[in-house]
Amino acid sequence: MTQALVNVPAKAKRGEVIEIKTLISHPMETGYRHDTNGAPIPRDIIHTFVARYNGEEVFRADLHPAIAANPFITFFTVATESGAIELTWTPDHGEPVTQTANITVE
Amino acid sequence: MTDAGHDACSIPPPASEASGGEGGERSEPGGGLSLFARPPAEPKCPPPLTPPHHSLREWGEGNPRAVCHSATLAFLGVATFLTIVCSLHAPAAEIPQDQRRSGAAFMSRETQEMQEDDRANPGMLSVLDGEALWNDAPPGAKSCAGCHGDAAVSMKGVAARYPAFDDARSRPIDLEQRINRCRTEHQHAPPFGWETRELLALTTYVAKQSRGMPITAGTDARSRPFVEQGRVLFNRRQGQLDLSCAQCHDDNWGKRLAGSVIPQAHPTGYPEYRLEWQSMGSLQRRLRSCTFGVRAEQFAYGAPEQVDLELYLMWRARGMPLETPAVRP
Numbered sequence: 001m002t003q004a005l006v007n008v009p010a011k012a013k014r015g016e017v018i019e020i021k022t023l024i025s026h027p028m029e030t031g032y033r034h035d036t037n038g039a040p041i042p043r044d045i046i047h048t049f050v051a052r053y054n055g056e057e058v059f060r061a062d063l064h065p066a067i068a069a070n071p072f073i074t075f076f077t078v079a080t081e082s083g084a085i086e087l088t089w090t091p092d093h094g095e096p097v098t099q100t101a102n103i104t105v106e
Numbered sequence: 107m108t109d110a111g112h113d114a115c116s117i118p119p120p121a122s123e124a125s126g127g128e129g130g131e132r133s134e135p136g137g138g139l140s141l142f143a144r145p146p147a148e149p150k151c152p153p154p155l156t157p158p159h160h161s162l163r164e165w166g167e168g169n170p171r172a173v174c175h176s177a178t179l180a181f182l183g184v185a186t187f188l189t190i191v192c193s194l195h196a197p198a199a200e201i202p203q204d205q206r207r208s209g210a211a212f213m214s215r216e217t218q219e220m221q222e223d224d225r226a227n228p229g230m231l232s233v234l235d236g237e238a239l240w241n242d243a244p245p246g247a248k249s250c251a252g253c254h255g256d257a258a259v260s261m262k263g264v265a266a267r268y269p270a271f272d273d274a275r276s277r278p279i280d281l282e283q284r285i286n287r288c289r290t291e292h293q294h295a296p297p298f299g300w301e302t303r304e305l306l307a308l309t310t311y312v313a314k315q316s317r318g319m320p321i322t323a324g325t326d327a328r329s330r331p332f333v334e335q336g337r338v339l340f341n342r343r344q345g346q347l348d349l350s351c352a353q354c355h356d357d358n359w360g361k362r363l364a365g366s367v368i369p370q371a372h373p374t375g376y377p378e379y380r381l382e383w384q385s386m387g388s389l390q391r392r393l394r395s396c397t398f399g400v401r402a403e404q405f406a407y408g409a410p411e412q413v414d415l416e417l418y419l420m421w422r423a424r425g426m427p428l429e430t431p432a433v434r435p
Contacts, residue, residue, distance in 0.1 A: 003231045003234040003235055005224075005225050005230055005231065005234075006225075007225035007226075021225055021226060023225065023226060023228060023230075023231065024231075025228075025231040025235075028384075068381075068384050069384035069385060070228045070231060070384070072226060072228070
């Protein structure tokens with residue numbers, strides 16, 4: 001099962017720069033390895049991470065096979081208004097994982 | 107070879123050093139408990155092995171240059187070899203209680219911060235997994251929570267006393283074995299394999315409930331003989347490199363093995379997230395890695411020797427706070 005940990009400040013002042021930290025469990029299998037029988041292990045990585053703030057994209061990252069398992073991504077954005085920050089990780093296989101955190105801007 | 111090293115060690119040190127006595131090597135830690143202080147790296151071999159510079163020069167005078175060169179090299183080679191053998195041959199002494207430091211103290215500040223922040227510690231993903239498994243009932247059976255209720259209450263302090271003596275097996279079993287026993291006996295489900303995501307997650311979740319509590323394993327009378335067996339294993343030379351655990355972790359902690367600092371081998375944070383492994387791993391996996399490192403035959407997962415070693419290491423770390431889920435490099 002995929003687990004994600006998201007750290008978004010619950011409250012912020014308008015115009016404040018806030019840090020958002022994310023951690024997700026994923027093997028990030030490179031596709032370059034072989035199993036004990038010599039068969040190649042197919043690539044399975046999270047290839048895209050997107051953050052939306054009230055629907056508007058504020059951060060996007062492309063991930064590549066050299067990134068370690070359980071990627072930890074942090075970024076900064078400006079607290080503009082109260083609402084939801086929606087984070088989406090898209091893997092090679094399976095459904096995208098989405099987590100939403102609410103923020104109150106005063 | 108061994109004897110040579112031993113003899114070299116027994117050369118009496120010069121008077122100025124002899125006053126320090128046998129046990130004086132690590133006696134002044136210089137703030138040993140502070141995070142980044144390295145213990146004094148005094149040579150275990152007394153300096154007389156390496157001749158003073160001027161004597162080398164005198165020695166070479168009047169000889170053909172080539173002979174002098176090779177003789178010097180040979181001499182330095184022997185001296186270096188004896189220094190290495192000697193430093194590895196120092197008698198194993200347990201680390202004094204007040205000088206014990208968790209492996210976390212030897213890590214970079216960045217890795218320490220990763221462990222301390224529950225939103226950055228990748229071990230917390232395993233805790234979340236374990237929590238889900240704790241509440242998830244196998245078909246036709248109760249979940250862990252069905253009997254034990256809230257783990258924060260019922261499992262508090264449990265990991266601090268494992269490996270613990272088990273009446274059914276008349277010997278200590280570790281936390282992973284205890285969880286699997288509960289699973290087969292009470293849930294009538296197949297046991298989880300060693301190092302599977304599930305077993306690591308449940309163990310991590312249970313152990314996390316004891317975070318910050320002092321380790322008490324091995325302090326009861328019935329466990330004592332097994333602690334002693336573990337101690338024997340810890341001090342036994344093994345493998346092609348002919349090294350015991352103690353030669354690195356008791357005698358040479360704080361120094362470097364290639365680029366890595368040798369820690370004191372206190373199992374305070376297992377199961378732990380190892381950046382090298384990119385995953386969680388148990389203490390048994392760590393022991394097998396070390397055994398592989400000295401090119402010895404590894405004990406199988408769950409072997410009595412592995413559990414005795416775990417028990418001895420936990421007893422050796424008695425009183426130190428549990429850190430599960432720890433992060434290590």
